[in-house]
Amino acid sequence: MKVTKFGGSSLANGQQLQRVYDIIRADDDRKVVVVSAPGKRFKDDRKVTDLLLSYAQATLADEDTTEIIETIKHRYHSIGEFFELPDYELADLDEQIEHLARKHYRSFDYLYAAFAAHGEYLNAQLIAKIFNHLGMPARFVDPKEIGLLVNDNARSATFDTASYTTIGELDLSTSERLIVPGFFGYTRSGDMATFSRGGSDITGAIMARGLRADLYENFTDVSAIYAVNPSIVEHPAAIQQMTYDEMRELSYAGFAVFHDEAxxxxIQGGIRINIKNTNDPDAPGTFIVPPTEVQQTRPVTGIANSNRFAALYLHRYLLNKQVGFTLRILEILKRHNISYEHMPSGIDDLTIIFDKTMLTQEQVDNMLSDIAAEIKPDTLKWIPSYGIIMVVGEGMRNRVGALTEIVAPLKERNISLQMVNQGASEISIMLGIQPDLSDSAVEAIYTNIFK
Structure with a gap:
């Protein structure tokens, strides 16, 4: 049995959904289909989720929502019309869209979560209707029906693993395709709460593990995961297979094809993952598998970069001799509800790297003020924009000269590094770099290793 997930670009319009239908019909093992909200149909289009968030903002501001409601309805109606689905089949979707603004929510965050989740929630209902209309038995499965529980973090929820038991009880014995909306679950209070953006991947992985699937297929708009971002290097090498840990490292650092939390x-269920292209379903795609199944041909599997980081540099003499020094800093971060990403250090200094998308300016100002007052460092510097490059590969484990192959081409291009850190697993090397040099450094490293 396969769990098959489709992203927003695969479901943006009727033509794309026809391809999805053909893919599902072609393989009876594709029993469970996890769907995203309709994505962009063209470059300057808007995703349905973004339309719903605009609807939420207008509702909170008590503005006229007539136009935005009609725009959202039209997106779903245009897909239904492509398949000649009768209008009465869409009436309940229209009512749900209008009802969103009339419901009571226990906080603004839960209002936003509910509006955003309805992109997937409505689309899964529509797709089930269309599949039945086309002659393929299908049933919409509300995450509430299978007890897909999450914690009370409305817009960045964490899955409750106790839910695997109820998910595993889902009946797969019929010929029906089960259509499950991605991206959200329910709190124990019955409120919708969403995973972080792109969280439909997480739903798909949860369903695959809960149902003990043989394979989790993740259909997107590329035929493989590439060793480097194609916008940096033309025609980069495709990755045929990679390990779970390699994918997680690369997703974290900028590979947007697959959500790192998914x-x-x-991993926990030992489920193999296959990234495939909706527009080229016969292409083999990329397999993500346990390390024992991968045969390494290169030391490096992929190179990813992201400029979404910021850093705090702190210098104080004899820092390494002060018991509890780092603990005091961590207590300040906890006080201001700040998590950090990495903390490389020396004998007299340390750097704390943050995901700046998770910070407010107020948090930063308060954190710096408290560190200055309580820690009294000799030097305290905030770096608001910080680039990170991750060079990842199981083949680097115990490989002599791996770092030289990565750093040497940067020296030739006169690119300096602000930080170098190798993980204990030995499969990744992290480079800190000025954001404006990040792409050039990635291209240099790729050229040296892959060409």
């Missing part, structure tokens, strides 16, 4: 349920 790897965890797959």
């Amino acid at each position: 790897i965890i349920p797959a």
